[in-house]
Amino acid sequence: MPELPEVEVVRSGLAAALPGRTIAGVTVHHPRPVRRHTGGPEDFATGLVGRTFTEPRRRGKFLWLPFTDGDALMAHLGMSGQFRLDVPGSPPPPQCRVEFTFTDSGPELRFADQRMFGGMWLSPGGAELPVEVAHIARDLFDPLLDTEALVADIRRRRSGIKRVLLNQTVVSGIGNIYADESLWQAKLHYETPSDRLSRPRVRELLAAAREVMAGALAAGGTSFDALYVNVNGSSGYNGGSLAVYGREDQPCLRCATPIVREAFMNRSSYLCPSCQKRPRRASSAR
């Protein structure tokens, strides 16, 4: 489940391999990953030929690959999307949905996606900031993020803090795994009403989220090979670096209390019932 750190690893891998290269051909093997492309699969394939990539960009979990002509190839990995750079003619990866060949002899670009929640589409004029990304808030690594404005926004939301962290229009890049990790680090229960958190407490939580994701980014980056852009979903969360996610019944790293898993928003929340006490009153939103 790629979140900010994993998407950034992919972005930087593509940045090392794509700028300056011109697309020679596109093959769409499955229409679903290009469902957001306005003209349909055929238009997607023919419309990209001849375009030249520049430096890939990212906001939260959204990626876009600008072209020299001012348009951009939008991409989202969803749950299981992967970009791979493979030797031309090599066997395509499992669940390969879209393939790009280039006018040079360098690696081909493949998009594989098992569950197909991810996808790609052309964003006309999207090189600087695609309209599809405009509603997404800046992420915690964006130099232009106004942290104090974010703190204020979080404190006026009337919902549980985890819902707020997962809301990509408040702050982007955080998914279920890093939300749980950040909340554990900050010793907060996921149902704590965000409007009852003090300013320092919210700052602490954001610092925890930055720290957790920076650690994952460093871990994901070290094993990264530019010719194999690995986003298989489990990379980056190499077992030892996670404190709570997926650690049901295992001891809390702070107090040894067994970690519990609870159903939350059609998914799971992992937490330490001792370090992260449930608030007396839940969120006032109804």
Place this chain on the structure above:
DNA sequence: ACTATATCCTGTATGC
């Protein structure tokens, strides 16, 4: 203007 929820999708794991 917010907030909450159903929906999409398929490989893997588990239960009977």
Place this chain on the structure above:
DNA sequence: TGCATACAGGATATAG
């Protein structure tokens, strides 16, 4: 062994 079901959770349309 085989079938059925649960589970994983991104973003978004829609309901409240």
